[in-house]
Amino acid sequence: MLATVATPVHAEPEIGPQVAWLCRPGLAENPCGQDRDGELGDTPRGRFPDGRTVSLQVSTAGPGSGTASADSADVDCFYVYGTTDLLPNPVQGTVPQIRPEHVSMILEQAGPLLGRCRMFAPLYRQDTFIQLAVNVVTRTDSYEGPGFDDVVAAFDDYWSRDNLDPVTGKRRGVVLLGHSQGSVAIQNLLRARFDGNPETTAQLVGALPMGGKVRTPADRVTGGGTDPESTFQHLPLCAREIGAPIPVGCVVAYSAYAADSSTPGPGSMVWNPGSEHRTACVNPATLLRPTAGEAVVPISPVVATRALTGGDGPDLPGGFVRYPGALSASCRVATDVDGGTSSWLQVHGDLSALLGDAAHPLAIPGSGDLGLHAADITLTLGDLTDLVTAQAARWHSTRP
Template identity: 30%
Template sequence: LTARNQVARLAAHCRIYAPVYKQVTLTALIARLGGESSSGVDAGQIAFDSLLDAWKHYIANENDGRGVVLVGHSQGASILRRLMQQEIDGNDVLRGRLVSALLLGTTVAVPVGADVGGDFANIPLCRDAGETGCVISYASFLDSAPPPEDGFFGRASTGVAACTNPANLAGGRGTLRPYFESDRSGGPFNERAFVRIVEEPWVEGQEITTPWVTLPDFVEAECVVRDGASYLEITVLTGPADPRTGDIGGEVPLPSFGLHIIDANLGMGDFVEIIGQQAEAYNSN
């Protein structure tokens, strides 16, 4: 499910490797966010070691010197950030193979007003689709539901949380090209009541028979800094006479999560185009 939502469409430009690693379970994550004490097992370290093993196996047996695009969301993005710090940021050879990294739904810290520094000493934020060796990162929130003061997404302990708008990497507003699942029931997330079910269809009076749906000029995005949080603000561009829904879903019962469930879906069409341009630039060099 995760690979289908977050990386499958990138197969237009990439050979996909999606390692199955020992993640912290959803139950444990919810307990941790609720302030419950851990069992004494360092689940985060176990998850990191598992992914690190996968990365080292890939580099030794599968990479063959090719450029790589790293994609992670939420817990996966946090682990990838640590892996990049440990294995790539200070390694000239591996850093030279980095086409880009999509670290979505997590915090990548940068100094205020800067695109490099903070979590990475040598890897900057992407500010042009032809730029390589850089990072795209954001946490998304509806314009009507910004991050709460006690939230953790969009906030960094030092500096500021990076926000790169895939619809306008240079900065400013832009119209996203999202790809959403046609099924609005919440899928397996609904089994744990972890996502809000949306009853209304994507388009009133129109049956959608494909597994994915995209709507033109539907969602606008802009990186904003407000009340101490740096995040991707999402505006749905529908009006009273528009047959398209104004409810894009993606929320979970915790307000601090924002549109966490659909972070990747919101920018997927843009990612495909950006990575295509990055791959062309990388190969030309």
């Protein structure tokens, strides 16, 4: 789903934050298919509002090691979807309702994670495509609406009712994931409830605010509470040296552009005025397989099939196909003549040949301000799934 992270100004909400769930373990007719314990059963299925169900099985195309496995039973995922609504969902001041596009987005972006964590995904009163189009014209970049408050309220509900394990009496680990407008919501949530808070950061397995502007100092080291230009004051970007363990409690973020496109400049998802700060880029593949420097390394897309999307994608059985190493990528940094800095995930490979379907979001041309925005998560979803699994195992092994 094509979306941007810019957001317009709203009037004051008529009522306070609303808590409503797209996916929650044990939810009646849960679109994510999980029971109260987060289990998917022998034949995992996602469910759409009209009752249609789709397979959540992931098959692997060609040779590859597949996905790693680990005991992540005490880890949850908290996911916020990107822009899906053409019209307001719903009229301001009432509780949002599940729509088919919400289900499509969470399954396409987080479906392979459903076997790795309990999935909590709130509905929220988001900015619509129409509102975002107006924002692009007016270059408005602020958010005064109720949607992000809905996300924080939902997290508080989860934290008070579901994060504390009734059997062990311990709090569970949590992974935060969002894309585009959902990435902005996750960034706000991290600032409001995690950044500088020892109680919650102790439970943070990892944070994945994808396709949004996570601003960090140009040396990639997060500030220590004195840098107002940085998105976070205490939460670090994930980094791993060769031979070091998988990092936990850190941030993975990037926006993707095709290698044959022009360098992203002013107006792009990744441009920052001045050279002291940049938009974060962390390649999840290099966290799994660390290299010296920012080398171009293989990445593993996971693509939703036509059975799941209803039209686009490979015509193959199951819900997803993983293509290990089918593409490669590295983080790139460039500074223009005016001192503006861009930092992005540069993707190499024939995207259309990989999919065989020009209508799929991966085939969106890499040029322009958005680049491969619609496919940010899809491009490395195999790596992200493995990373979450490895981080969950590491977090589990280090908890008291």
